[in-house]
Amino acid sequence: MKQNILKPLTALSVIVFLAACSKDKKAEQQSNTITIENVLDSKPLVESGTFKGTGAPPVILPGQSVSFTFSAAKNQRLTFSTMYGWSNDLFFAPENPGIKLYNDDGTPITGDVSTQIKLWDNGTRVNQAPGMNVTHPGTAVTTPQNIKEVMSTDDYGNTYLPASSLIKVSLAYSGNSTFTATIMNTSGGTSNETPFSPGVWAISYVAGGNLLLPEPIYSANKPTANGLTDIAEMGDNTALSTYLTGITGIFTPLSPILVVVYDGSENPFYKVGENDRAEGLKDLAQKGSADALAAVLKTKAGVKNVYVLPAPTSTVLLPKINGADGGKVSQLLNIVAGDRIAIATMYGFSNDWFFATTGNGIDATQKGDVSGSVGLFDDGTAINQFPGAGITQFNLAGTPLQENIPIQAVPNPNSFTTLPDLTKIIKVTLQ
Template identity: 40%
Template sequence: MKKHSFKAMLAAALLFGGFAFVACDDDDNPAPGTRPTIELKNMVAVKNYVQSGTIDAVAPGASTTFSFHAGKGQRLMFAAMYSYSNDLFVAPENPGIELFDDAGVPRTGVVANALKLWDNGTRVNEAPGPGVVHPGVAQEGVVTEVNGTDSEGHTYPAASALMQVSLEFDAVKSLFTCTITNTSGNTSNETPFSGGVYVVSNVIDGDLVAKTPFFNRDQKSGVELTALAENGDTAPLYQLVAGQTGIITTLQSAIVVVYTGDTNPIYQLGQKDAQLGLSALAQRGDPKPLRESLSKVPQARHIYIMDHTAQPGESLQCTYEAAENEKVAFAAMFGYSNDWFFANGVALDALTKGDVTSKTVLLDDGTAVNQYPGAGNAQFMFNGTVMSEDKPIEVVGDEFPVPAVADLIKVTIR
């Protein structure tokens, strides 16, 4: 490599500290022309939960089921009213039921000690039973655990004796089925349980977004949980969490290629992955294998990688060398997926300027089985193991409630 090329790369590295830039074939282009900058901004609005829903009421001796997707580190939280009370409810301890062990193995079967019995603190407790008068006498209390007796001295068995929780897991779909059984009929405190509300927290950088989804121990309850705890009314709490539920993602590294000719060197829609390294980018955010392969393609004039993660609100960007009659292509991993990536859907003049988000598409590489975005245990974000498939590259469809591309990413060239 000539000395002037090394200086150009060094200047780029200093100008854009934290980003990686690798150019190919600089010596073949002694008059580089202009130097546009491309920015890929993560436009995702952070949501507390990746999924949420309601649970049916369950009478003594009966069961109900509901299903949800999750990956390692995510938790299940739900709450339901102890109906023969003034304001008691059952729920796990914050942040919810642990669904996987440290090795990523799902918990299945009966979950021992999954639940606790809680006093919402908004009504004076009468003796539990079918004769409880609702709504009862108001009080200004806080959410506390009922551990054997409530604040008025009424006795209760452990929550695990009143309700049993069991889990089944479909590894391909990363789908849990939760069965709730009302076992209170075998105790002195037989009670129906109201309908309930459940959530699965989103994860950012390995941390739960919502660590106290419904309540905080020893603090006042919200009006939404109060409606559930006092009246078995799920609507206010469900409406609250539904508005905080949605798919989010990172931009998990990117590649930019300046090229000649009419063929996008990164991918071809409707054709299978060319095995040049795109799958490494789409599955685990690693652009280096694709850069290495494209460095041997004569039409690929310059190649740049951004081997970093852009969280919601953050950007990946680089400045590239381009000349007239050259085109530019880019790809960035949809980080909360099994093998999805953003790319330009049409050819882009390398010297174009402006917002090109409308020309950006979200694609499925077809090399890994899809799971619910941000809740699939085989996904890279959960250190999962890929389940391979062999399909053509296609535009991501509507199997999952993925936001529109413009709500996920903004691509600008300036």
């Protein structure tokens, strides 16, 4: 009889115990929302610079030349400006959007590209007959005119040879998306002999196949701006160089964000000093696709949840452009004490750089801004080129050139450029 009473009591005790455990487990569960934002205040020019002669003053005399080196991807263009020195306000520049650098098949263009250079009137001074006796700055026009191409004769009846008879521009390609442009003064002995002034040059980013700033130096049939007048009238490139420098810098989207919740003792998909594990990180770092890596992670012990978060309308998280907010994604996470969070996303305009949480990720129960836990890494699977100006970068219509070296942090400054603090590119918040 006593045994019959104990059996139901024992069963009841087990049920009560299990219910208590379940209640305790539920009590441990928490919710935390992770938000990742592209907070980069982007710039439209990937590179810009200046050039000048070696004399005093540093003009480029007939027979002399100057050279400068730059990187560029397919569809990017080179533009520059330099004063026709013995004029009142004329300048040489390529016709917008600039000098074409690659053929349609992706092969680099080299040699003489002078036919793409034109002579332009800044529209701010009355043109005297060009020559060494021109008065500087000369007579200001009553009403400033729009910039216009000078073809054979100007509005005052002065005559000019084609720009390509006075200036020779040639391109040399040294591989890995790197060009050298040489500007030579070939005006000596012509009816339009002239020195050239110190000048400026620029390369615009390409996004979605389009140049972000197709006319960085001048716009034909529009008023001069941003310091170009100082070059056209006085050969002084200071003001325009300052303007171009201010809009030169970093532009990159972030790929759809990989978010992993796990309870292990180390990051489940990469480790600095190790080679890529061939589990899908390469696709994320080179192409911005996290799908393969996400699928592998879902099969790993200790991994609780895996998310791939695309931006709602653009898929990639765009940076801030002209003051507009950058892309942002969020995900509600169900977590317990001891859980960790790892994230990863491609530095979109690179060969194989990716942002990821450092070390063993982030405490999933933490609150607030945790952006300081994110680093920038080189996956070691593709040869690097200038970020945003590489012919083999996947997001610039290229095919990465393969390499196989250990994953490492991207130095800053690096051999290509200087990045802003990473917290000014990617922001991660838990709340």
